[in-house]
Amino acid sequence: MMTTDRTAVTAVLDSLADAWGRGDADAYGAHFTEDATYVTFVGTRYSGRDDIAGSHRVLFEKFLKGTRLAHEVLDVRFLGADVAVVSTNGDTYKGDAPKKLSKVQTYTLVRDGGRWLVAAFHNTRRKPLMERVSFAFAPETKPKR
Known part of the structure; x- marks a missing residue:
């Protein structure tokens, strides 16, 4: 069951990317619950x-x-059985896909009538230089994984 659910959950992200690539805001929005929250990397909610x-x-x-x-x-x-948290790296791009993805994202998905929908999304831009500085001065803050 979990393998099937994992496949279904990750398929939502693939479908979101497809709708985005087509510039189809209605198809993109259809992947979210009626009361979803969405936080952009600039902090807009x-x-x-x-x-x-x-x-x-x-x-x-x-x-x-x-x-x-x-x-x-x-x-x-x-x-x-009906809630999944998905962590991703992601980015927007034109032309060739980026080699390094500059954003860290968290999706919370819920099963609604057999269909997985995004209930919450949070997007943060990574700051690799700031991470390196932090880890240099406080190595114990570096994630274990």
């Missing part, structure tokens, strides 16, 4: 499927026009 889809409709027409999403799943943890 959107609430609800309509807000997420509406903001992306404008973003796809302006700042993110012609971009694609890249993601690498780092971890999928199930917090019960």
Whole structure:
């Protein structure tokens, strides 16, 4: 069951990337629960499927026009039969996919009527230089994995 669920959960991320690549804000938004929360790497917080889809409709027409999403799943943890937390590295790009993904993302997905939907998303830009400085002065803060 967990292998099937893991496949279904990661397929949601692939489908999100596909909708993004098409610039289809409605298809992108359809992957979120009605009351989802969405935090961008600049700290903007959107609430609800309509807000997420509406903001992306404008973003796809302006700042993110012609971009694609890249993601690498780092971890999928199930917090019960109907809740999954997914950690990824990700990025937006034009042209060739980036070799290094600059963002760390957390998705919380819930099973709703047999379908997995994103209930919460948080996106943070990595600061590798700041990490190295922190780890140099406080090595015990470096993650064990």
